[in-house]
Amino acid sequence: MTSDTPVDARPPGGKTFFGHPRALSTLFLTEMWERFSFYGMRAILVLYLTATVAEDGLGMGEPTANAVYGTYNAMVYLMALPGGWVADRLIGARRSVLWGGVVIAVGHYVMAIPARWSVFAGMTLIVLGTGLLKPNISTMVGGLYDRDSPRRDAGFSIFYMGINLGAFIAPLVTGFLGEKINWHLGFGAAAIGMTFGVLQYVLGRRNLGDAGERPADPLLGADRRRALTRIGVGVLVLLLVLAALAVADLFTVNTVVNSLTVATVLITIGYFARIITDREISNTERSRMKAYLWLFVFAAAFWLIYDQAGSVLNIFAADRTDRDVFGFTFPASWLQSVNPILIIIGAPLFAWLWLRLGHRVSTPVKFAVGLVLNGLSFVLMAAAAQAAVGGDLVSPWWLVAVYAIQVAGELSLSPVGLSATTKLAPVKYASQMMGLWFLATAVGDAIGGQVARLAETWPEPTYFLTFGLASVLLGLGAVMFTRHISRLMAGIH
Known part of the structure; x- marks a missing residue:
């Protein structure tokens, strides 16, 4: 290692990842596998929704399937807001990424179940998990470097390559399995990909040092209890609204999609x-x-x-x-x-x-x-x-x-x-x-x-x-x- 290597690129033991902190490899692979699961499932989602029942699909009309797809993508990005808040105020970026990855994996495994209800239940879990993981893993990458480090932009460029590498490989795997063999097998491949991501994240946690270990602006004492109470009340109200819609026979795909759009x-x-x-x-x-x-x-x-x-x-x-x-x-x-x-x-x-x-x-x-x-x-x-x-x-x-x-x-x-x-x-x-x-x-x-x-x-x-x-x-x-x-x-x- 040359003497002009910035301090932030010298992790314990002197190990590096393309001249960057070793922790970057852990975050690179986590994001690569998360994007593998996300884009792998997304590549076959609409095709599965519109496939006929005889083709083991849901037989959904193309207009509704397109709206479901668009709303799903929207919710993934919308949940980045509360996901960032949870990390900053409650549990820190590191645990947010871990639990986000676990929830995403569970969501994909649910979608692998050959049942009509599984796709929407699985998508809900994936949305929640991605909201925890996606914004906070990027924050952790930034935390590996000093703010004015000349290697900071290069580190993000390497990280960005991991995103696109996962997105490139995923449709080739899930597309073949889903379209040629069984749709749920394709969803299962996405689940296995996210499982790999979680496992290597846990195994590589020793490389992360203090990155994302603590909340940036933690809520303490009464403020924390008040926030958790409000979250609990909000979730309860949401469940009651959904129950009321179900009782009134208004809990349909189109109702949910239109409501989430608004x-x-x-x-x-x-x-x-x-x-x-x-x-x-x-x-x-x-x-x-x-x-x-x-x-x-x-x-x-x-x-x-x-x-x-x-x-x-x-x-x-x-x-x-x-x-x-x-x-x-x-x-x-x-x-x-x-x-x-x-x-x-x-x-x-x-x-x-x-x-x-x-x-x-x-x-x-x-x-x-x-x-x-x-x-x-x-x-x-x-x-x-x-x-x-x-x-x-x-x-x-x-x-x-x-x-x-x-x-x-x-x-x-x-x-x-x-x-x-x-x-x-x-x-x-x-x-x-x-x-x-x-x-x-x-x-x-x-x-x-x-x-x-x-x-x-x-x-x-x-x-x-x-x-x-x-x-x-x-x-x-x-x-x-x-x-x-x-x-x-x-x-x-």
């Missing part, structure tokens, strides 16, 4: 109103939050289209593409691996591009580029859908091209949005702003799930062209407001 939007509105009207933040911080509101809307619109890859586009892959290769029909869900491998390839290129361009291209312009590219991907999908009119099967390369354009859009918007979130955050809300960024995905996915219902009632070319052009126009509109947003950002680029 709740997601209302929570977001309330969150922004709370921050912007807070008298304790400065006028400059308030101005920056107004700029961030614009970026938030753009991001939500982006995810509304982008995350239909696992629902509308996944169904298109299953029903409209010619997947025969030398006599073997590969699973439609395998195409879900295209996105992560393109991100692995493209992320370093975009990082180099933004570094070269510097401040010549502002954050709002980068968001606009992401929206335009995202829209163009759906315009291309409209052409693919038109080619499939009449029942003809089209080449899967159409979808590969669509995903390539979307990935370019994601790399223009998502990493930039993460950076902007940290830079525009008021000091008082610095630790909560990452949860607010996750809310953009939650809102986009929740509304996108409802929008995706139209894919069944509209002609496919019309559906893709309409929302593709809408995203392009929104992106062009964002360019027109660039100067206004930049002024609101008050010196932040």
Whole structure:
């Protein structure tokens, strides 16, 4: 080890992981297996929901299945807010990640049970577990480094590779098992993946040092008891509401999906109103939050289209593409691996591009580029859908091209949005702003799930062209407001 290695990269015993703290390997593998389970299940979820009963599926209509998928994604990101709070105020990031992983694994095992009720019970557990694990494991990665360490960004880049490695491998495994053998076997493979993640996390805990060991701002004494009482009352009220809906015969999939969509939007509105009207933040911080509101809307619109890859586009892959290769029909869900491998390839290129361009291209312009590219991907999908009119099967390369354009859009918007979130955050809300960024995905996915219902009632070319052009126009509109947003950002680029 060279003498210029930063202190934070010298764990006990001198062992490193690519020159970084050994603990990074534990967190890397935990996140890789968690993403394996998440994307593995997600790759076959809509296909299972829409498969006929004769095909061992649920026989759900495509509009409802798309809405369920979108709402599920939304809840995963929405739960990052309470998950971060639990870690910061009650049990610490380390235990949050552990218990989150255990709950996720149990959720996947429940989904592996061949029963109609198991999918929704399992998804509920996965949502709760992911809310505990997802935000807090990233916090622990940051805790391995000094705030100004030159290795900090590189450490997160390695961690990000683990996310996409798990996302790439997962559909190849669960897709084959689920589509070719049995759906619940595919869900079971996701469960085993998360089990591997939990086991190696427990075995590697000695590498973690003090990272995430204690809550950042713990509740003590009477405050802790009061908070736990309120949580208990909230859970009890929720259960009573669900029981009342069941008794009134209103506890249906559509009722739950629609209610959660409305709740997601209302929570977001309330969150922004709370921050912007807070008298304790400065006028400059308030101005920056107004700029961030614009970026938030753009991001939500982006995810509304982008995350239909696992629902509308996944169904298109299953029903409209010619997947025969030398006599073997590969699973439609395998195409879900295209996105992560393109991100692995493209992320370093975009990082180099933004570094070269510097401040010549502002954050709002980068968001606009992401929206335009995202829209163009759906315009291309409209052409693919038109080619499939009449029942003809089209080449899967159409979808590969669509995903390539979307990935370019994601790399223009998502990493930039993460950076902007940290830079525009008021000091008082610095630790909560990452949860607010996750809310953009939650809102986009929740509304996108409802929008995706139209894919069944509209002609496919019309559906893709309409929302593709809408995203392009929104992106062009964002360019027109660039100067206004930049002024609101008050010196932040």
